[in-house]
Amino acid sequence: MTEQLSIGGLAALAGIGVETVRYYQRQGLLEQPSKAAGGQRRYAPDQVKRLRFIKRAQSLGFTLAEISGLLQLADGHCCAEVRSLAIHKVQLIETKLTALLAMHQALNGLIHKCDANSDTMSCPIIDLLNRN
Structure with missing residues (x-):
């Protein structure tokens, strides 16, 4: 099983701040996992890739609304x-x-x-x- 990440670990690996992760969650760009037994949310490592996708798209001038559409298109041809x-x-x-x-x-x-x-x-x- 792949080790799950804390929000701080996720943010650090993606090169962004924790508040940015939370903001993306509020905008619907990133799922917010349910809390684990210890009361802390744990993130799958593949969420780092999603956050990096968002940041790269932003660097190309795409808005968060446009990025939401790109994320939906990223799964298909x-x-x-x-x-x-x-x-x-x-x-x-x-x-x-x-x-x-x-x-x-x-x-x-x-x-x-x-x-x-x-x-x-x-x-x-x-x-x-x-x-x-």
Whole structure:
């Protein structure tokens, strides 16, 4: 029989905190086992793999709701569906990158205005933010 893990052991092996494990349980991403005779919950070692899956998916930008769907798809042969989700995620990232680049350029322009500003009583950035 494979040794069961405490929540602390599970979290440590997955490289996350205990509160993160509990949060994932509340979100329905990880089952909460019933308490053993000693009053402590014991986790199967394969739950480490599930937690690592969740963390990797998060690092790729998937939300917890999207990860829930991916976990359901992970058990079957659904490559086309997962590919479609990934394409959609890439499109969202590209949209965010475009917005971030525009913010970057706007802020750099304002910084240059500050550098050229000889009026110590006003700030071009604050002036812009205060516009009606």
